[in-house]
Amino acid sequence: MKHILIPLTTALILTLGGCSWFEGYRPPVQQGNVVGSQALSQLKVGMSESQVRFIMGEPMLVDPFNPNRWDYTYYDQPSFGKTTTKHLTLYFADKHLARIVKGDAKAKAQ
Template identity: 30%
Template sequence: MLKAVFIALALVSLSGCTFFSNLVYKIDIPQGNYIDEKQVKKLRVGMNKDQVLFVLGTPMVNNSFDTTSWSYIYRFKSGRNGSVIKRSLVVTFDEEENLAEVTGDYELHENFHIPVDEDIPEFEQAEPAPEAATPKVVAKPASLTGDNIWSVKVGEFANQQNVKRLQVQLEQAGYEVNLRPIDAEAGQTVSVYAAVAHSKEALQEQLEAIAELTKTQPIVALLPPA
């Protein structure tokens, strides 16, 4: 009888721990290079390294002993349910340091294997990036005013290039983007928010659309003050 009581108490204690752990807010953890499909579809055989850098940004993994390949790795762990999304991309250069091959979790453009110096109508080519160029992130203020403004929190990023690309992607899709903090210093983590509303329910449709667009696991959260 006493043993049964101890077992019951143990089960209650475990269930209580699970209940309280579910109440604790856990942040999303994005790591590495965030890259979307549109960026990858701009790649063409024969691009030089400056052009690839302009399209994809600085690689997450840079092997100083092997300059013929760059690895872009992205990992996103959801604070909501603990699920993990992993995506990788490897670009390989030939002896003349021109793009030769791309492998990984992304789909290439149908004209990828046509050399970049051959003109293709309606194909968006990347121009070489200015040397040592650093993208500047410009945030738009929320259009709503007052307390309890809700927004779709897409993720948190320490790489300014990733923030800029995600911001452009969302704005091109018609979403209003807010960054917190607005004036982030180099290396500081920036939270990206898209769309605003006065209630969580009003953002449910946009939550699903943004998740599909960005291939992330966003959440609906209160928009922090600017």
């Protein structure tokens, strides 16, 4: 009986270990610039680049072909739950803030 029980237990453990419903630990991932509502409320059209940089911090991306466009992106993937992405684009004209474009997207639950 012991000769059958050991291989059967091993096969059961290996089978259950490969099931897709069992997920291991996924560490939370946060990347980019946190764009808070308080910082957004302080942004005003006509501010200089240095004032915007003081409020928002360094942009995540400055387009090399259009240095008057700054992109701030925030990506949050918690261990369990929905992944969220927030995006903010700032456009400058003559070294002053000309336009603010907010684009928030919510991804599907994983």
